[in-house]
Amino acid sequence: MLSIKRIQKEAGEIIERLKVRNFDGSEIIGQVIDQDKKRRGILQDTEKKKAELNRLSTDIGNLFREKKNDEAKQTKEKTGKLKEEIKKLDKEVGEIENKLNDLLIQIPNIPHSSVPAGNSEGDNEEIRTGGEFPELPGDALPHWELAVKYDIIDFELGNKITGAGFPVYKGKGAKLQRALINFFLDEGTKAGYLEVQPPVVVNEDSGYGTGQLPDKDGQMYYIQTDNLYLIPTAEVPVTNMYRNVILDAEELPVKNIAYTLCFRREAGSYGKDVRGLNRLHQFDKVEIVQIQHPGKSYETLEEMTVHIEGLVQKLGLPYRIMRLCGGDLSFTSALTYDFEVFSAAQKKWLEVSSVSNFESFQSNRLKLRYKEKGEKKTNIAHTLNGSALALPRILAALLENNQTPGGIMIPEILRPYTGFDIITRNP
RNA sequence: GGAGAAAUGGCAGAGUGGUCGAAUGCGGCGGUCUUGAAAACCGUUGUCCGUUUACGCGGACCGGGGGUUCGAAUCCCUCUUUCUCCGCCA
Numbered sequence: 001m002l003s004i005k006r007i008q009k010e011a012g013e014i015i016e017r018l019k020v021r022n023f024d025g026s027e028i029i030g031q032v033i034d035q036d037k038k039r040r041g042i043l044q045d046t047e048k049k050k051a052e053l054n055r056l057s058t059d060i061g062n063l064f065r066e067k068k069n070d071e072a073k074q075t076k077e078k079t080g081k082l083k084e085e086i087k088k089l090d091k092e093v094g095e096i097e098n099k100l101n102d103l104l105i106q107i108p109n110i111p112h113s114s115v116p117a118g119n120s121e122g123d124n125e126e127i128r129t130g131g132e133f134p135e136l137p138g139d140a141l142p143h144w145e146l147a148v149k150y151d152i153i154d155f156e157l158g159n160k161i162t163g164a165g166f167p168v169y170k171g172k173g174a175k176l177q178r179a180l181i182n183f184f185l186d187e188g189t190k191a192g193y194l195e196v197q198p199p200v201v202v203n204e205d206s207g208y209g210t211g212q213l214p215d216k217d218g219q220m221y222y223i224q225t226d227n228l229y230l231i232p233t234a235e236v237p238v239t240n241m242y243r244n245v246i247l248d249a250e251e252l253p254v255k256n257i258a259y260t261l262c263f264r265r266e267a268g269s270y271g272k273d274v275r276g277l278n279r280l281h282q283f284d285k286v287e288i289v290q291i292q293h294p295g296k297s298y299e300t301l302e303e304m305t306v307h308i309e310g311l312v313q314k315l316g317l318p319y320r321i322m323r324l325c326g327g328d329l330s331f332t333s334a335l336t337y338d339f340e341v342f343s344a345a346q347k348k349w350l351e352v353s354s355v356s357n358f359e360s361f362q363s364n365r366l367k368l369r370y371k372e373k374g375e376k377k378t379n380i381a382h383t384l385n386g387s388a389l390a391l392p393r394i395l396a397a398l399l400e401n402n403q404t405p406g407g408i409m410i411p412e413i414l415r416p417y418t419g420f421d422i423i424t425r426n427p
Numbered sequence: 428g429g430a431g432a433a434a435u436g437g438c439a440g441a442g443u444g445g446u447c448g449a450a451u452g453c454g455g456c457g458g459u460c461u462u463g464a465a466a467a468c469c470g471u472u473g474u475c476c477g478u479u480u481a482c483g484c485g486g487a488c489c490g491g492g493g494g495u496u497c498g499a500a501u502c503c504c505u506c507u508u509u510c511u512c513c514g515c516c517a
Contacts, residue, residue: 050487056497
């Protein structure tokens with residue numbers, strides 16, 4: 001969320017910049033400013049009364065000690081009314097704070113100045129492209145047919161044991177998946193990321209911390225008995241490791257990489273684009289997360305983009321990098337680059353990574369701060385994350401783009417991980 | 428799952444109703460001493476909020492929430508977590 005202080009200082013500019021994401025913030029920001037002013041007024045009143053009560057209490061203690069019991073009793077009588085008033089004012093402040101919080105969580109992050117205006121995907125801006133489009137024969141198969149032909153992914157079996165969107169990977173399919181995970185993790189650790197294995201189930205506080213709650217409540221699987229959520233991305237547990245933490249400035253940037261399962265209900269996305277591996281309820285993903293000094297977070301975003309680009313290049317996939325327009329930008333992000341690879345048999349661009357700078361939007365809520373050496377003041381850090389990479393669509397593109405009459409060729413770089421260089425019908 | 432114990436500052440650890448934001452030790456930071464370092468000694472050392480040009484002043488926080496009291500780290504309720512023992516188990 002945005003900080004109240006920033007809203008007070010830059011209200012006009014914020015309203016202006018939120019227009020890029022087609023968000024009219026004028027009314028809500030006005031309300032925030034009003035409520036905050038009201039809050040501070042009452043707070044001052046409350047604190048004055050509390051100070052008075054504290055003084056009386058100290059007096060009473062002293063009087064008892066000096067055996068002036070009568071005087072103490074008299075003083076005691078003065079406190080009753082004061083206490084009542086304090087109770088009432090405290091309640092008022094609490095109510096206003098709740099209201100303020102409700103307002104604040106409705107305001108999305110401020111888009112970076114480079115974010116183009118626009119309503120949807122079509123308005124995203126292409127930044128770079130790379131890789132070669134494969135020359136496939138006319139009878140090239142989409143990956144869901146290759147999966148059957150080579151018996152490497154079983155969608156039917158997944159339907160049977162769980163439901164749609166939960167495939168079973170088999171044989172070389174499973175091994176290829178495992179190879180990709182290890183490859184991505186190794187590349188990340190080489191680039192200085194610390195590997196972590198977080199829980200894939202998180203509590204409510206963590207959901208709020210990174211902004212999945214209350215916004216995307218219905219998109220997460222929820223375990224009612226224990227009031228826990230299955231994570232939609234490793235971003236949630238990894239970033240929340242730093243909830244309520246004050247880092248030393250020298251520790252920045254913090255770089256973590258995590259492989260986890262991800263679970264998404266994908267409510268409301270039935271129909272198109274859900275065939276095969278294109279959209280799953282459970283999938284594997286390697287995620288990179290950084291915590292950075294505010295002055296350096298955009299440099300870091302570029303660095304992460306280059307890292308991800310390197311992965312796609314090493315896998316030999318044709319790709320393009322898109323800068324998301326205001327309308328396509330997620331609620332919490334200030335700037336996002338999407339990576340898409342071309343899956344040549346279905347002739348589709350598939351999103352395989354999304355790398356974002358959240359600036360202080362998550363950190364404000366997380367209370368994630370850092371402190372310069374020798375300074376007393378704490379500052380809000382910036383958080384960033386990106387997929388590096390999401391597995392299923394990479395797998396889809398690899399299968400489709402590398403199919404040959406003799407089998408599916410494994411990219412050179414993965415062969416040390418798979419132990420085989422081709423997927424054939426008879427393993 | 429059953430029985431019991433506990434949760435205090437970066438860490439260790441005192442504190443069972445009043446000047447306790449909290450003793451003491453360690454660590455950290457600054458200084459004296461030293462060619463340099465160590466040791467020793469002296470000082471300092473939490474976070475958030477409000478207010479103030481500033482010095483400062485005020486409020487809140489001893490796992491979370493609620494309560495009793497003029498006054499709570501201390502008493503009561505509740506939740507969470509940790510430890511010990513028993514049971515079950517990858």
